[in-house]
Amino acid sequence: MSQDATIQQGFDDAQREVAADLYDAAFGAKLSIAIPDTRCRLAVLRQGFEPSSSFVAMSGGRVVGIAGFKTAQGAFTGGITFGLLKRVLGLAGALRAGVVLSLFDRACVRGQLLMDGIAVSPSMRGSGIGTRLLHRLIEHAREQGYRSIRLDVIDTNPAARRLYERVGFKAIKTERFAELKWLLGFEAATQMEYPLQPKA
Numbered sequence: 580m581s582q583d584a585t586i587q588q589g590f591d592d593a594q595r596e597v598a599a600d601l602y603d604a605a606f607g608a609k610l611s612i613a614i615p616d617t618r619c620r621l622a623v624l625r626q627g628f629e630p631s632s633s634f635v636a637m638s639g640g641r642v643v644g645i646a647g648f649k650t651a652q653g654a655f656t657g658g659i660t661f662g663l664l665k666r667v668l669g670l671a672g673a674l675r676a677g678v679v680l681s682l683f684d685r686a687c688v689r690g691q692l693l694m695d696g697i698a699v700s701p702s703m704r705g706s707g708i709g710t711r712l713l714h715r716l717i718e719h720a721r722e723q724g725y726r727s728i729r730l731d732v733i734d735t736n737p738a739a740r741r742l743y744e745r746v747g748f749k750a751i752k753t754e755r756f757a758e759l760k761w762l763l764g765f766e767a768a769t770q771m772e773y774p775l776q777p778k779a
Protein backbone atom coordinates (compact mmCIF):
# COMPACT_ATOMS: atom_id res chain seq x y z
CA MET A 580 0.00 0.00 0.00
CA SER A 581 1.15 3.51 -0.77
CA GLN A 582 0.81 4.71 2.83
CA ASP A 583 3.45 2.18 3.98
CA ALA A 584 5.96 3.75 1.62
CA THR A 585 8.01 6.76 2.72
CA ILE A 586 9.29 9.35 0.26
CA GLN A 587 12.87 10.64 0.53
CA GLN A 588 15.42 12.46 -1.61
CA GLY A 589 18.16 10.14 -2.87
CA PHE A 590 19.20 6.68 -1.71
CA ASP A 591 22.35 5.04 -0.47
CA ASP A 592 24.71 2.84 -2.47
CA ALA A 593 23.18 -0.36 -1.06
CA GLN A 594 20.01 0.45 -3.07
CA ARG A 595 21.73 0.91 -6.44
CA GLU A 596 21.02 -2.63 -7.56
CA VAL A 597 17.33 -2.51 -6.61
CA ALA A 598 17.00 0.92 -8.21
CA ALA A 599 18.60 -0.33 -11.45
CA ASP A 600 16.26 -3.36 -11.57
CA LEU A 601 13.26 -1.12 -11.01
CA TYR A 602 14.31 1.44 -13.62
CA ASP A 603 15.05 -1.31 -16.11
CA ALA A 604 11.65 -2.98 -15.50
CA ALA A 605 10.07 0.34 -16.51
CA PHE A 606 12.40 1.55 -19.28
CA GLY A 607 14.25 -1.60 -20.36
CA ALA A 608 12.40 -1.88 -23.67
CA LYS A 609 13.49 1.63 -24.62
CA LEU A 610 17.00 1.33 -23.15
CA SER A 611 17.59 -2.04 -24.83
CA ILE A 612 17.76 -0.24 -28.18
CA ALA A 613 20.89 1.44 -26.82
CA ILE A 614 22.19 -1.48 -24.71
CA PRO A 615 20.66 -4.82 -25.78
CA ASP A 616 22.40 -6.97 -23.16
CA THR A 617 20.44 -6.90 -19.88
CA ARG A 618 23.43 -7.50 -17.60
CA CYS A 619 25.40 -4.69 -19.23
CA ARG A 620 22.36 -2.37 -19.10
CA LEU A 621 21.90 -3.03 -15.38
CA ALA A 622 25.62 -2.44 -14.75
CA VAL A 623 25.46 0.91 -16.58
CA LEU A 624 22.35 1.99 -14.67
CA ARG A 625 23.71 0.85 -11.29
CA GLN A 626 26.90 2.85 -11.76
CA GLY A 627 25.39 5.75 -13.69
CA PHE A 628 22.68 6.88 -11.28
CA GLU A 629 23.19 10.11 -9.37
CA PRO A 630 20.81 9.45 -6.45
CA SER A 631 20.72 13.04 -5.18
CA SER A 632 18.78 13.99 -8.35
CA SER A 633 15.87 11.75 -7.39
CA PHE A 634 13.03 11.24 -4.98
CA VAL A 635 12.33 7.65 -4.10
CA ALA A 636 9.60 5.70 -2.34
CA MET A 637 10.98 3.24 0.23
CA SER A 638 9.03 0.25 1.51
CA GLY A 639 10.39 -2.68 3.53
CA GLY A 640 13.87 -1.15 3.31
CA ARG A 641 13.86 -1.17 -0.50
CA VAL A 642 13.37 1.39 -3.23
CA VAL A 643 9.92 0.74 -4.76
CA GLY A 644 9.51 3.96 -6.75
CA ILE A 645 11.84 6.51 -8.34
CA ALA A 646 11.26 9.98 -9.75
CA GLY A 647 14.51 11.16 -11.33
CA PHE A 648 15.07 14.75 -12.34
CA LYS A 649 17.55 16.88 -14.22
CA THR A 650 18.65 20.47 -13.57
CA ALA A 651 21.72 22.51 -14.44
CA GLN A 652 23.28 21.02 -11.26
CA GLY A 653 22.98 17.40 -12.35
CA ALA A 654 20.76 14.61 -13.59
CA PHE A 655 19.60 11.28 -12.19
CA THR A 656 21.11 9.46 -15.18
CA GLY A 657 23.90 12.02 -15.50
CA GLY A 658 26.59 9.51 -14.51
CA ILE A 659 25.98 7.55 -17.73
CA THR A 660 28.94 9.10 -19.47
CA PHE A 661 30.76 7.89 -22.56
CA GLY A 662 33.58 6.77 -20.23
CA LEU A 663 31.22 4.53 -18.24
CA LEU A 664 29.65 3.13 -21.43
CA LYS A 665 33.10 2.34 -22.81
CA ARG A 666 34.21 0.61 -19.58
CA VAL A 667 31.12 -1.63 -19.54
CA LEU A 668 30.45 -2.13 -23.28
CA GLY A 669 33.75 -1.58 -25.05
CA LEU A 670 34.25 1.04 -27.74
CA ALA A 671 31.79 -0.27 -30.38
CA GLY A 672 29.01 -0.83 -27.82
CA ALA A 673 29.63 2.58 -26.29
CA LEU A 674 29.39 4.30 -29.67
CA ARG A 675 26.08 2.61 -30.45
CA ALA A 676 24.67 3.34 -26.98
CA GLY A 677 25.90 6.94 -27.06
CA VAL A 678 24.18 7.66 -30.37
CA VAL A 679 20.85 6.09 -29.32
CA LEU A 680 20.83 7.67 -25.85
CA SER A 681 21.50 11.08 -27.39
CA LEU A 682 18.15 10.74 -29.24
CA PHE A 683 16.38 10.59 -25.87
CA ASP A 684 18.44 13.32 -24.25
CA ARG A 685 16.72 16.62 -23.41
CA ALA A 686 18.54 19.85 -22.63
CA CYS A 687 17.75 21.88 -19.51
CA VAL A 688 16.14 25.27 -19.90
CA ARG A 689 16.86 27.99 -17.34
CA GLY A 690 14.28 28.03 -14.52
CA GLN A 691 12.92 24.63 -15.49
CA LEU A 692 13.29 21.30 -13.73
CA LEU A 693 13.21 18.39 -16.16
CA MET A 694 11.88 14.95 -15.22
CA ASP A 695 14.46 12.18 -15.80
CA GLY A 696 12.22 9.10 -15.52
CA ILE A 697 9.51 8.06 -13.08
CA ALA A 698 9.02 4.39 -12.33
CA VAL A 699 7.18 2.36 -9.71
CA SER A 700 7.82 -1.30 -8.99
CA PRO A 701 5.30 -3.32 -11.09
CA SER A 702 3.77 -5.02 -8.03
CA MET A 703 3.20 -1.64 -6.32
CA ARG A 704 1.61 0.27 -9.21
CA GLY A 705 -1.88 1.71 -8.89
CA SER A 706 -1.64 2.45 -5.17
CA GLY A 707 -0.72 6.13 -5.33
CA ILE A 708 3.11 5.98 -5.16
CA GLY A 709 3.59 7.67 -8.55
CA THR A 710 1.24 10.45 -7.50
CA ARG A 711 3.07 10.97 -4.19
CA LEU A 712 6.46 11.06 -5.92
CA LEU A 713 5.21 13.71 -8.34
CA HIS A 714 3.75 15.82 -5.53
CA ARG A 715 7.08 15.65 -3.65
CA LEU A 716 8.96 16.64 -6.81
CA ILE A 717 6.62 19.59 -7.37
CA GLU A 718 7.14 20.72 -3.76
CA HIS A 719 10.92 20.48 -4.21
CA ALA A 720 10.88 22.41 -7.50
CA ARG A 721 8.77 25.14 -5.90
CA GLU A 722 11.08 25.37 -2.85
CA GLN A 723 14.10 25.64 -5.16
CA GLY A 724 12.52 28.50 -7.08
CA TYR A 725 11.96 26.76 -10.43
CA ARG A 726 9.26 28.29 -12.63
CA SER A 727 8.08 25.02 -14.15
CA ILE A 728 8.60 21.28 -14.43
CA ARG A 729 8.83 19.70 -17.87
CA LEU A 730 8.54 16.12 -19.05
CA ASP A 731 7.97 14.12 -22.22
CA VAL A 732 5.45 11.32 -22.48
CA ILE A 733 5.23 8.98 -25.45
CA ASP A 734 2.03 8.15 -27.34
CA THR A 735 2.15 4.49 -26.28
CA ASN A 736 1.93 5.33 -22.56
CA PRO A 737 -1.59 6.61 -21.84
CA ALA A 738 -1.43 5.50 -18.16
CA ALA A 739 1.50 7.83 -17.47
CA ARG A 740 -0.16 10.68 -19.36
CA ARG A 741 -3.36 10.26 -17.27
CA LEU A 742 -1.27 10.46 -14.10
CA TYR A 743 0.50 13.65 -15.24
CA GLU A 744 -2.78 15.29 -16.27
CA ARG A 745 -4.44 14.38 -12.98
CA VAL A 746 -1.56 15.95 -11.04
CA GLY A 747 -1.84 19.15 -13.12
CA PHE A 748 0.62 18.90 -16.03
CA LYS A 749 -0.58 20.48 -19.28
CA ALA A 750 0.36 19.35 -22.80
CA ILE A 751 2.47 21.99 -24.58
CA LYS A 752 3.37 20.39 -27.89
CA THR A 753 3.64 17.03 -29.61
CA GLU A 754 6.62 16.03 -31.73
CA ARG A 755 6.21 13.26 -34.31
CA PHE A 756 8.95 10.89 -35.45
CA ALA A 757 7.03 8.47 -37.68
CA GLU A 758 10.24 7.68 -39.59
CA LEU A 759 11.94 6.52 -36.36
CA LYS A 760 9.11 4.28 -35.11
CA TRP A 761 10.94 1.15 -36.28
CA LEU A 762 13.83 2.11 -33.98
CA LEU A 763 12.13 3.82 -31.03
CA GLY A 764 8.87 1.85 -30.82
CA PHE A 765 6.77 5.03 -30.64
CA GLU A 766 6.00 7.76 -33.12
CA ALA A 767 5.07 10.77 -31.04
CA ALA A 768 6.09 12.37 -27.76
CA THR A 769 4.15 15.08 -25.98
CA GLN A 770 5.94 17.70 -23.96
CA MET A 771 4.04 18.56 -20.77
CA GLU A 772 4.61 21.32 -18.25
CA TYR A 773 3.61 22.03 -14.67
CA PRO A 774 3.75 25.79 -14.01
CA LEU A 775 4.94 26.87 -10.55
CA GLN A 776 4.38 29.99 -8.55
CA PRO A 777 7.38 30.68 -6.30
CA LYS A 778 6.60 30.51 -2.56
CA ALA A 779 5.67 33.94 -1.16
Ligand SMILES: CC(C)(COP(=O)(O)OP(=O)(O)OC[C@H]1O[C@@H](n2cnc3c(N)ncnc32)[C@H](O)[C@@H]1OP(=O)(O)O)[C@@H](O)C(=O)NCCC(=O)NCCS
Nearest residue numbers: 605697698699704705706707708709710731732739741742
Ligand atom coordinates in the same frame (compact mmCIF):
# COMPACT_ATOMS: atom_id res chain seq x y z
C1 LIG B 1 3.51 5.62 -14.64
C2 LIG B 1 3.79 5.06 -13.25
C3 LIG B 1 5.06 5.69 -12.69
C4 LIG B 1 2.59 5.39 -12.33
O1 LIG B 1 2.91 4.99 -10.99
P1 LIG B 1 1.75 4.49 -10.00
O2 LIG B 1 2.34 4.35 -8.64
O3 LIG B 1 1.10 3.28 -10.57
O4 LIG B 1 0.76 5.74 -10.06
P2 LIG B 1 -0.52 5.98 -9.13
O5 LIG B 1 -0.82 4.73 -8.36
O6 LIG B 1 -0.31 7.21 -8.36
O7 LIG B 1 -1.64 6.24 -10.20
C5 LIG B 1 -1.94 5.23 -11.18
C6 LIG B 1 -3.38 4.78 -11.11
O8 LIG B 1 -3.70 4.23 -9.83
C7 LIG B 1 -4.85 4.89 -9.31
N1 LIG B 1 -4.65 5.04 -7.86
C8 LIG B 1 -3.90 5.98 -7.25
N2 LIG B 1 -3.98 5.82 -5.92
C9 LIG B 1 -4.77 4.74 -5.70
C10 LIG B 1 -5.19 4.07 -4.54
N3 LIG B 1 -4.84 4.47 -3.31
N4 LIG B 1 -5.95 2.96 -4.69
C11 LIG B 1 -6.32 2.53 -5.93
N5 LIG B 1 -5.94 3.15 -7.07
C12 LIG B 1 -5.19 4.23 -6.95
C13 LIG B 1 -4.87 6.22 -9.96
O9 LIG B 1 -6.19 6.75 -10.00
C14 LIG B 1 -4.35 5.89 -11.33
O10 LIG B 1 -5.42 5.40 -12.12
P3 LIG B 1 -5.46 5.63 -13.70
O11 LIG B 1 -4.54 4.60 -14.29
O12 LIG B 1 -6.87 5.41 -14.07
O13 LIG B 1 -4.97 7.03 -13.99
C15 LIG B 1 3.92 3.49 -13.28
O14 LIG B 1 2.81 2.96 -13.95
C16 LIG B 1 5.18 3.01 -13.98
O15 LIG B 1 6.22 2.81 -13.34
N6 LIG B 1 5.11 2.79 -15.29
C17 LIG B 1 6.27 2.35 -16.06
C18 LIG B 1 7.24 3.50 -16.28
C19 LIG B 1 6.61 4.66 -17.01
O16 LIG B 1 5.84 4.48 -17.92
N7 LIG B 1 7.00 5.89 -16.57
C20 LIG B 1 6.52 7.10 -17.18
C21 LIG B 1 7.33 7.48 -18.38
S1 LIG B 1 6.79 9.02 -19.07
